[in-house]
Amino acid sequence: MKIFTTGIQLQTNGRNQIIDVTPHVNQILNESDLSEGQVTVFGIGSTTGITTLEFEPGLVNHDVGEMFEKIAPYGKDYRHNQTWGDDNGAAHLRSFITGTSYTCPFVAGKLLLGTWQQIVFVDFDTRARSRQVVVQVFGQ
Amino acid sequence: MKIFTTGIQLQTNGRNQIIDVTPHVNQILNESDLSEGQVTVFGIGSTTGITTLEFEPGLVNHDVGEMFEKIAPYGKDYRHNQTWGDDNGAAHLRSFITGTSYTCPFVAGKLLLGTWQQIVFVDFDTRARSRQVVVQVFGQ
Amino acid sequence: MKIFTTGIQLQTNGRNQIIDVTPHVNQILNESDLSEGQVTVFGIGSTTGITTLEFEPGLVNHDVGEMFEKIAPYGKDYRHNQTWGDDNGAAHLRSFITGTSYTCPFVAGKLLLGTWQQIVFVDFDTRARSRQVVVQVFGQ
Numbered sequence: 001m002k003i004f005t006t007g008i009q010l011q012t013n014g015r016n017q018i019i020d021v022t023p024h025v026n027q028i029l030n031e032s033d034l035s036e037g038q039v040t041v042f043g044i045g046s047t048t049g050i051t052t053l054e055f056e057p058g059l060v061n062h063d064v065g066e067m068f069e070k071i072a073p074y075g076k077d078y079r080h081n082q083t084w085g086d087d088n089g090a091a092h093l094r095s096f097i098t099g100t101s102y103t104c105p106f107v108a109g110k111l112l113l114g115t116w117q118q119i120v121f122v123d124f125d126t127r128a129r130s131r132q133v134v135v136q137v138f139g140q
Numbered sequence: 141m142k143i144f145t146t147g148i149q150l151q152t153n154g155r156n157q158i159i160d161v162t163p164h165v166n167q168i169l170n171e172s173d174l175s176e177g178q179v180t181v182f183g184i185g186s187t188t189g190i191t192t193l194e195f196e197p198g199l200v201n202h203d204v205g206e207m208f209e210k211i212a213p214y215g216k217d218y219r220h221n222q223t224w225g226d227d228n229g230a231a232h233l234r235s236f237i238t239g240t241s242y243t244c245p246f247v248a249g250k251l252l253l254g255t256w257q258q259i260v261f262v263d264f265d266t267r268a269r270s271r272q273v274v275v276q277v278f279g280q
Numbered sequence: 281m282k283i284f285t286t287g288i289q290l291q292t293n294g295r296n297q298i299i300d301v302t303p304h305v306n307q308i309l310n311e312s313d314l315s316e317g318q319v320t321v322f323g324i325g326s327t328t329g330i331t332t333l334e335f336e337p338g339l340v341n342h343d344v345g346e347m348f349e350k351i352a353p354y355g356k357d358y359r360h361n362q363t364w365g366d367d368n369g370a371a372h373l374r375s376f377i378t379g380t381s382y383t384c385p386f387v388a389g390k391l392l393l394g395t396w397q398q399i400v401f402v403d404f405d406t407r408a409r410s411r412q413v414v415v416q417v418f419g420q
Contacts, residue, residue, distance in 0.1 A: 001141045001281045003317055003420060005387050036145055038180060038276065040318060042385050045394040046334040052240050054186040058219035059232050067212050067233050072347050079338035092339050093347050100332050100397070101383050103241050105182050105276040107145050112274050114185040117240070134392050136318065136385040140143060141281045177283060178320060178416065192380050194326040198359035199372050207352050207373050243381050245322050245416040247285050252414050254325040257380070280283060 002034060003138035010131045012123035014047075015074065016065040016094070020055040021133060022118045025104075026111065028135050035109050037139015041119055042101045044132050047091035049098035049122035052113070064122075068094050074126065091124035098122060106139070142174060143278035150271040152263035154187075154231070155214065156205040160195040161273060162258045165244075166251065168275050175249050177279015181259055182241045184272050187231035189238035189262035192253070208234050214266065231264035238262060246279070282314060283418035290411040292403035294327075294371070295354065296345040300335040301413060302391070302398045308415050309386060317419015319391065320383045321399055324412050327371035329378035329402035332393070340400075348374050354406065371404035378402060386419070 218229025358369025
């Protein structure tokens with residue numbers, strides 16, 4: 001059994017930007033000599049999200065954002081914003097319910113994702129950021 | 141330390157169908173010789189969900205669906221549906237926020253779930269499907 | 281590779297009470313001799329939540345609760361409540377979408393959380409409870 005930890009650097013624009021990190025995770029997995037185990041993908045920061053999604057433009061650029069505008073709209077006068085002179089209360093709430101950590105099993109060196117199921121990093125924040133996504137692989 | 145990966149086959153009807161997979165997971169755990177570790181339950185497909193819920197008819201057949209009709213209603217004209225001639229945009233959004241992977245610790249060969257806390261697989265899709273749920277166990 | 285399982289005892293008041301458990305998790309991690317691996321934090325009970333949040337009063341005492349009042353308000357006549365003479369249907373729904381298990385990687389004996397990213401336990405239930413939160417550490 002072996003464990004190792006590495007990461008992905010992303011330049012992001014935020015405001016519900018959804019990025020497919022599956023190719024990065026596949027590359028990290030391919031470079032390991034592991035056949036069976038798990039990959040944990042972890043978003044550093046309280047305005048990030050990690051989950052799975054069919055990575056197609058309708059969902060990515062429109063539908064997910066529209067859903068979140070009902071749940072936690074940008075531009076609302078959150079207590080968080082009042083307290084800290086911030087404008088990203090919505091981003092914190094979206095992160096809270098999306099989650100920032102995701103674990104995907106692999107077998108025969110391949111992630112067990114469905115054909116139209118991608119691992120996505122979401123930057124919910126309201127400004128451009130440099131982001132680090134942790135990828136931790138363990139297995140045999 | 142040992143890791144192994146198996147699965148559960150489910151015939152589902154979709155439309156927010158919630159299935160208690162705890163008995164399946166318990167059986168897999170009992171058949172292993174492991175006493176302490178984790179089980180990861182993973183839903184293959186971008187219209188699935190894995191989480192915990194008290195598995196009782198009020199929540200399972202009514203309340204969860206009612207909540208999601210506010211967040212991501214079925215039958216809405218999602219961009220996803222327009223793009224792909226599909227009708228399951230709601231299913232993708234519900235999966236995004238529910239999550240498709242769940243990790244439960246066990247000790248003395250028993251999952252550490254609460255008495256009324258079950259691991260559930262949700263089929264959010266809009267049609268009957270044959271589904272594979274991955275169960276990966278590791279520990280000692 | 282080593283795995284061990286311990287826990288945190290919390291006395292909670294419920295009704296969306298959000299508790300920062302990062303100091304407890306850090307202490308458990310410091311007392312282990314592990315440098316690289318994962319901590320899984322697991323909430324026992326179907327009215328709990330585990331996720332990450334910037335632990336500041338605006339979000340903790342106001343904004344998160346306000347968001348959930350839109351998604352799954354307390355005091356609504358849920359089918360769950362009708363069936364069981366209960367009043368905590370909202371708590372079950374909030375738990376369902378927040379999730380009750382969270383995995384955080386660590387390297388050099390430190391959790392890889394962002395500066396303003398804390399691991400929080402949420403008691404969504406409608407009454408005071410004694411809660412047990414599982415902390416399972418594995419790594420090398």
